[in-house]
Amino acid sequence: MKKKIYYTLVILVLIYGGFSLYYRPYTIADNKMQLEESVVKIINRPVVITDKVEIKQELNLHNKKFVLFSYGNKLANVELIKGINKKYKIEGVELNDNYFQDDIRTTSDGKYLILVGKNYNSKIAYVRVLLDSNEYKINIPQQEYFITYCKVPMETERTFIGVGNLKIYNSQDVDITEEMNKILFK
Known part of the structure; x- marks a missing residue:
């Protein structure tokens, strides 16, 4: 009986750990302000480029979101993917002139x-x-x-x-x- 409880607890901890690892990167809600803050954080690695971005357009296409934004007088875009928790993580950013x-x-x-x-x-x-x-x-x-x-x-x-x-x-x-x-x- 004790072994069953022990194995059940181990399985529950592993399931919880798996879900935690999956959900951790999917933190961006479908919220313009949070998206702008997340984009600023990612484009300022490793060198600070800007402290503000302005979202110009968004496209939701199945499990992806494509966002066009400006910083300074430049345009850039970001691709996000939606997780099963309905939140997004950034897949990539393109900065060019x-x-x-x-x-x-x-x-x-x-x-x-x-x-x-x-x-x-x-x-x-x-x-x-x-x-x-x-x-x-x-x-x-x-x-x-x-x-x-x-x-x-x-x-x-x-x-x-x-x-x-x-x-x-x-x-x-x-x-x-x-x-x-x-x-x-x-």
Whole structure:
């Protein structure tokens, strides 16, 4: 009888320990202020870059959250993953000097091409992307900052859009790639 109680206690402690280890990194609630504080902490490692970030756009896509934020006069984005406790942990942060960023990301529902950035003077209506011999047309929201996406096949091997494989168009279907490249990609 004592052995049963002992083994039961050991099993309960192991289960509790397992849950604790799983839940520990998933601490970010679906709360803008807490998210901003968490982003500031992570981007200031190992060198302090900023004491404040401003969230511009958020996209919830299945088990992931993609967030576009600014710090100073720069744009950056962060990818978070949702745990079974409905809280998030940061999977990665991209800091660069561009106003337009692209990535292929995997969620619980498949792969997606994610575009984030600034729609300078709302000139961009859509982009055409060539990715692994498939062409995608992605509408860009007519607002200052955006996060948009389209589903791509799971077999997609590339994780970014290569040079020359992205064309930017205005609302009159005119290719404005060269003009926008000077502004969006510093």
